[in-house]
Amino acid sequence: MSYSKYVEFINVDKSYDGRNLVVDTLNLSISQGEFLTMLGPSGSGKTTSLMMLAGFEAPSGGHIRIAGRSLESVPPHRRNIGMVFQNYALFPHMTVAENLDYPLRVRKMAKAERNDRVRKVLDVVQMGAFAERKPAQLSGGQQQRIALARAIVFEPDVVLMDEPLGALDKNLREHLQLEIKHLHERLGITVVYVTHDQSEALTMSDRVAVFNAGKIEQLAPPAELYERPATPFVAGFIGENNRLSGEISGRNGDEYAVQTETGHRMIVRSQKDFSERQRVMISVRPERVRLDTTEACLNTFGGTVEEVIYLGDHKRVHVRVSEASTLIAKVPNAGTNIDIKPSQALSLGWDSGDAVLIPA
Missing domain, CATH: 3.40.50.300 (P-loop containing nucleotide triphosphate hydrolases)
Incomplete structure (x- = not known):
């Protein structure tokens, strides 16, 4: 049995x-x-x-x-x-x-x-x-x-x-x-x-x-x-991720608008129910972050490269997006032609389905 x-x-x-x-x-x-x-x-x-x-x-x-x-x-x-x-x-x-x-x-x-x-x-x-x-x-x-x-x-x-x-x-x-x-x-x-x-x-x-x-x-x-x-x-313990705090400022179907503490307005798709003004955390894996992409991302903003770390199969790129917030992107070394250097200004972003909305 x-x-x-x-x-x-x-x-x-x-x-x-x-x-x-x-x-x-x-x-x-x-x-x-x-x-x-x-x-x-x-x-x-x-x-x-x-x-x-x-x-x-x-x-x-x-x-x-x-x-x-x-x-x-x-x-x-x-x-x-x-x-x-x-x-x-x-x-x-x-x-x-x-x-x-x-x-x-x-x-x-x-x-x-x-x-x-x-x-x-x-x-x-x-x-x-x-x-x-x-x-x-x-x-x-x-x-x-x-x-x-x-x-x-x-x-x-x-x-x-x-x-x-x-x-x-x-x-x-x-x-x-x-x-x-x-x-x-x-x-x-x-x-x-x-x-x-x-x-x-x-x-x-x-x-x-x-x-x-x-x-x-x-x-x-x-x-x-x-x-x-x-x-x-769990978001912090399992793997590496970027975390942004904020509150719900609107909803359209399964997509929520979030006003973050960094001053950005972001759209995140979620099957869970959240209420207006609820405190939340946005979790985005570094491999989901796109740098200087020509593809349209629903969530895009500018930043300045702080550090580039070479790790063999990929680079870890630290990008400062506000006075108190730095995001990390993983850029594969194969199949990408992006030349990234410290102090470089660039845009970064991700789509609404690339992030996870978690109750704070």
């Missing part, structure tokens, strides 16, 4: 001192076979939520369930949950095969089946040739593959991953992100992943829950999260 509410947090609170809530009324349902990432800054409640699901922390209030079964009185070792940590947590005195065999021995599995499972899962993570090595003889990326193999070898109901790639260098981290994503797709396991790395969350997840101050600010698929942030916090 496939559950649409396979893992459930129901009104879950967590406080360590009885006064301040680290997790505040968490309601979250995770589907069977889903890859859900809990994303947020340090202290936002994401790791505490994961630890409560694992059984290493007890909720101060509310309920946690897997497949309809309450976990209230179930100790961690009886929850049938696999865990992958940042520090690998492998037994240094055991070989790779012995590390993978350990959770099967604890479950009193027959030796022949244990050997078969260990061999198969080593092949899954492409580490079949390393069975007799000790963890100290492996690289960081290889150790993390073994930690992942150990988490799935006993066929758990859920696999929890707590910042598993945080100790690896950038290239290896990006490579393993795709490996974990493809492994999830092949095995169809339910994964709950914790990270503060936004690009990691966007790359790997079916849905992302953005945590802030113990609450979920937005729960959505990666593309929706990036293109349509629901709150100022």
Whole structure:
């Protein structure tokens, strides 16, 4: 049976001192076979939520369930949950095969089946040739593959991953992100992943829950999260963006006129309802900002280039548009003939559908 509410947090609170809530009324349902990432800054409640699901922390209030079964009185070792940590947590005195065999021995599995499972899962993570090595003889990326193999070898109901790639260098981290994503797709396991790395969350997840101050600010698929942030916090935390404050000054169908604090009048399309004089924030991604374009933009204004930063595939151009406001544009280095220099005066703009309107 496939559950649409396979893992459930129901009104879950967590406080360590009885006064301040680290997790505040968490309601979250995770589907069977889903890859859900809990994303947020340090202290936002994401790791505490994961630890409560694992059984290493007890909720101060509310309920946690897997497949309809309450976990209230179930100790961690009886929850049938696999865990992958940042520090690998492998037994240094055991070989790779012995590390993978350990959770099967604890479950009193027959030796022949244990050997078969260990061999198969080593092949899954492409580490079949390393069975007799000790963890100290492996690289960081290889150790993390073994930690992942150990988490799935006993066929758990859920696999929890707590910042598993945080100790690896950038290239290896990006490579393993795709490996974990493809492994999830092949095995169809339910994964709950914790990270503060936004690009990691966007790359790997079916849905992302953005945590802030113990609450979920937005729960959505990666593309929706990036293109349509629901709150100022999400807009600022996910990717880079330009933010302009203002208030609603008019409406025509699904297009709103916004008078910004920079003195500009802007038109923004939105499916949400806003009222006259409501305080709002306009969010525009740097790649949506067009510089000195011959195409007609609904929102255009002049500015002065403050800085041009070369980043290989694109340039980041900082343009001052008012005394207190600078906007950032990303200009691809391929296919554009715009020569941009500091102190240059230019026009910039975007269309009404390129920006997002968010309640302030």
